Every structure is written in C-alpha cells, then in structure tokens.
Amino acid sequence: MDELTGEFEAERGHLLAVARRMLGSRSEAEDAVQETWLRFSGALSDPEQRARVRDLRGWLITTCSRICLDVLRSARVRREAYPGQWLPEPVVTTVPTADGFAPDPAERAVRADQIGTALLVVLERLTPEQRVAFVLHDVFAVPFSDVADVLAVTPEAARQLASRARRAVHRPDAPQHSADLAEQRRVLTAFVAAVESGELEQLVRVLAPGVVAIGDSGGHFPAARQPVVGAEAAGRLLLGLFNQARKWGAMRVRPVVVDGTLGWQSEVPYRDGRTMRIVTSFAVHEGRVTGVFNQLNPDKVGELPPLGPDAAWPPRW
Structure with missing residues (x-):
C-alpha cells in the first residue's frame, strides 16, 4: 500500500490539473481526485493486477476523467437552477x-x-462530452483513441466532439x-x-x-x-x-x-x-x-x- 500511495501522490498534481479544467471547481476536482485514489487503491492493490497496468498515468487519467464526466452531467442540472x-x-x-x-x-x-477564468467561462458553454474531449486532447494531448475509451464512443466521434469544442472556445464572442x-x-x-x-x-x-x-x-x-x-x-x-x-x-x-x-x-x-x-x-x-x-x-x-x-x-x- 505504501508503494501504491507513493505512485498515486506522484500523479496527484497532474490529475488535479485535469479535473480542475474539466469541472471548473477546485473542491469538485479534489473530490474527483480522491475518488480516483479510492478506485486505484481498490482495483490495483493486488500486485498482479498492478503489474498489468503498464501506463499508470493513462490509467489514472482515464479513471479520473470518467468520474469528472459523471460530475459534469449531474452539474449541468444544478447549473441550470443556479441564481444568476x-x-x-x-x-x-x-x-x-x-x-x-x-x-x-x-x-x-x-x-x-x-x-x-476566461477559458473556464468558455468551457461552461460545452456539453460534458465536448469538454472532456477538448481538455483531454487539446490541453493534455491525450490520443483520441484514449479519449474515445473515456467517452465510450469511437475515435472519430471523439475527434468530432473536440472539434466542436474547439470552435466554441475560439468563437469571436469568447473572451480571449x-x-x-x-x-x-x-x-x-x-x-x-x-x-x-x-x-x-x-x-x-x-x-x-x-x-x-x-x-x-x-x-x-x-x-x-x-x-x-x-x-x-x-x-x-x-x-x-x-x-x-x-x-x-x-x-x-x-x-x-x-x-x-x-x-x-x-x-x-x-x-x-x-x-x-x-x-x-x-x-x-x-x-x-x-x-x-x-x-x-x-x-x-x-x-x-x-x-x-x-x-x-x-x-x-
């Protein structure tokens, strides 16, 4: 467990950066990263299971992104009722x-x-799927094959989601x-x-x-x-x-x-x-x-x- 903790802590800052951009909330991002740790420590506590994961950062980002996607989908309803x-x-x-x-x-x-703040404001215009695709690919250079795995879509669909998000981010009325x-x-x-x-x-x-x-x-x-x-x-x-x-x-x-x-x-x-x-x-x-x-x-x-x-x-x- 000490070894798992050390491996996770080495990636915590990167995961927090990913989650913060996806969720726009530091507290929600910290919760998502903590949930990622719980899943990581539960799924990979067996040394044999851990040995099968060759790309730990990729595994963690995928897990964290799926958690963030669920949060975004529920947050969309809350934001619609937000005052002002x-x-x-x-x-x-x-x-x-x-x-x-x-x-x-x-x-x-x-x-x-x-x-x-300007980017976070513009990201609020996106659908949860577009936001995840944009953040993973355009900000953190995650391949579309991995983005597709997070979103449960084809790589081409993931590419289209990121493209639509990119156009929204660079719209003339978006604060640059x-x-x-x-x-x-x-x-x-x-x-x-x-x-x-x-x-x-x-x-x-x-x-x-x-x-x-x-x-x-x-x-x-x-x-x-x-x-x-x-x-x-x-x-x-x-x-x-x-x-x-x-x-x-x-x-x-x-x-x-x-x-x-x-x-x-x-x-x-x-x-x-x-x-x-x-x-x-x-x-x-x-x-x-x-x-x-x-x-x-x-x-x-x-x-x-x-x-x-x-x-x-x-x-x-």
Missing part, C-alpha cells in the same frame, strides 16, 4: 516579485499550466486571453487609472469592443443576471459599481493572481452592514481588457483570508 451567472471558484495566489514580470522564455511553460504578466500589468494599470478618472471615454479605450463583464453573487448580493457585453455597456457598469462602492465606504484591495492571471481581492462594506468579499480577474488580449470577472459569492470566496490594514485602493502590482 456562474463563475468558477477562484484559485488565488500571491503576485510575483518584480522579476516575475520580466519577459522570460520560461514563462510560457509556466503559464501553460495555468487556466485563466493571450497576454503575459508584463502586458497584463500595463493594461490593468491603465484600467485602474481609467476607473479612477471616472471618465467613460477613457475607460472604453482600455476595453476591447466585445469585452464581457460577468458577476457571480450566487444570489447573495445584487448582480446582473446576464453577461454585459460591449465596451460602452461594460464601461458604464464598471464605473457604476466603483462609484457605488465608494458611497458605501472605503474599499480595501490586495493585488493577487487569480487562476494564473493578474487581478485583485477586495472587501467592500455593503449597505446592509455586510462585507462583500470580491475576487476580480481579467482577460487581456492585444493590449485591451476582453473580460472582467467578479466572483462575490460568499460560498466561493468565504475561505479566503481577510485583507489586512495595508490593503487599499488603487491596487498596484
């Missing part, structure tokens, strides 16, 4: 040091393992994100300055024409029930939100990295005495903001540590 818009639980980490913003050939390899950390910092600095100015025209220049703004409150706070699309409409919304927050009291903000992209964690006093805790992430493409994602559902941000007294608006990376 849905965003994933944010994975929040610290902002890199100054050297971390410098262009570095190795950064692409590092960012390749990051998700970004391609900026490295240095470009993100430049664009978000301009975004903050535009918000500070209160001038819609200045903010619109920072926003892409098809920018999308999404807020997930889980029904706990007021939020738009549909995405707000377009630079002028999103600009008016964002300026209105910041003006309203200022009226309620001082807004505290800490720059953070959200799912691999720059953003911030904030706390805003709400009019009824509650404190709104918000995680804001962005998508940046070709020098403009293409997506603004506000996660303010307490069920998804409640476990984040509270902000200290040094957190203040405006954020500076």
Whole structure:
C-alpha cells in the first residue's frame, strides 16, 4: 500500500490539473481526485493486477476523467437552477516579485499550466462530452483513441466532439486571453487609472469592443443576471459599481493572481452592514481588457483570508 500511495501522490498534481479544467471547481476536482485514489487503491492493490497496468498515468487519467464526466452531467442540472451567472471558484495566489514580470522564455511553460477564468467561462458553454474531449486532447494531448475509451464512443466521434469544442472556445464572442504578466500589468494599470478618472471615454479605450463583464453573487448580493457585453455597456457598469462602492465606504484591495492571471481581492462594506468579499480577474488580449470577472459569492470566496490594514485602493502590482 505504501508503494501504491507513493505512485498515486506522484500523479496527484497532474490529475488535479485535469479535473480542475474539466469541472471548473477546485473542491469538485479534489473530490474527483480522491475518488480516483479510492478506485486505484481498490482495483490495483493486488500486485498482479498492478503489474498489468503498464501506463499508470493513462490509467489514472482515464479513471479520473470518467468520474469528472459523471460530475459534469449531474452539474449541468444544478447549473441550470443556479441564481444568476456562474463563475468558477477562484484559485488565488500571491503576485510575483518584480522579476516575475520580466519577459522570460520560461514563462510560457509556466503559464501553460495555468487556466485563466476566461477559458473556464468558455468551457461552461460545452456539453460534458465536448469538454472532456477538448481538455483531454487539446490541453493534455491525450490520443483520441484514449479519449474515445473515456467517452465510450469511437475515435472519430471523439475527434468530432473536440472539434466542436474547439470552435466554441475560439468563437469571436469568447473572451480571449493571450497576454503575459508584463502586458497584463500595463493594461490593468491603465484600467485602474481609467476607473479612477471616472471618465467613460477613457475607460472604453482600455476595453476591447466585445469585452464581457460577468458577476457571480450566487444570489447573495445584487448582480446582473446576464453577461454585459460591449465596451460602452461594460464601461458604464464598471464605473457604476466603483462609484457605488465608494458611497458605501472605503474599499480595501490586495493585488493577487487569480487562476494564473493578474487581478485583485477586495472587501467592500455593503449597505446592509455586510462585507462583500470580491475576487476580480481579467482577460487581456492585444493590449485591451476582453473580460472582467467578479466572483462575490460568499460560498466561493468565504475561505479566503481577510485583507489586512495595508490593503487599499488603487491596487498596484
């Protein structure tokens, strides 16, 4: 059992990355990986059975993917009843040091393992089968023969599912994100300055024409029930939100990295005495903001540590 545990732990991080992209929820991904361990330890505890598995990572990914597919199919019903818009639980980490913003050939390899809220939002448009096919093949380079095994379809059907998913991910109205950390910092600095100015025209220049703004409150706070699309409409919304927050009291903000992209964690006093805790992430493409994602559902941000007294608006990376 110790040997099995060691083998599994060596693959846990990779499995969590696969499950997180499939499910869009860190907690659900962790549950799926734990269920994978239970099946692994039960099915391969016999040394003879273990010896028959030549590709352990492939066995684990297949098992984990089938678990995720079942979760996705049941989650689809839950999401349809979700109040308002849905965003994933944010994975929040610290902002890199100054050297971390410098262009570095190795950064692409590092960012390749990051998700970004924009991609997770687009993946929500897919059917469970399309999402599994896309994540396995396009993100993790799993052969279509193995994808077909997970989905119980032919390799050609798996190829078609991934192709449909690929078209959805790259649709013109999907928020694109391609900026490295240095470009993100430049664009978000301009975004903050535009918000500070209160001038819609200045903010619109920072926003892409098809920018999308999404807020997930889980029904706990007021939020738009549909995405707000377009630079002028999103600009008016964002300026209105910041003006309203200022009226309620001082807004505290800490720059953070959200799912691999720059953003911030904030706390805003709400009019009824509650404190709104918000995680804001962005998508940046070709020098403009293409997506603004506000996660303010307490069920998804409640476990984040509270902000200290040094957190203040405006954020500076």
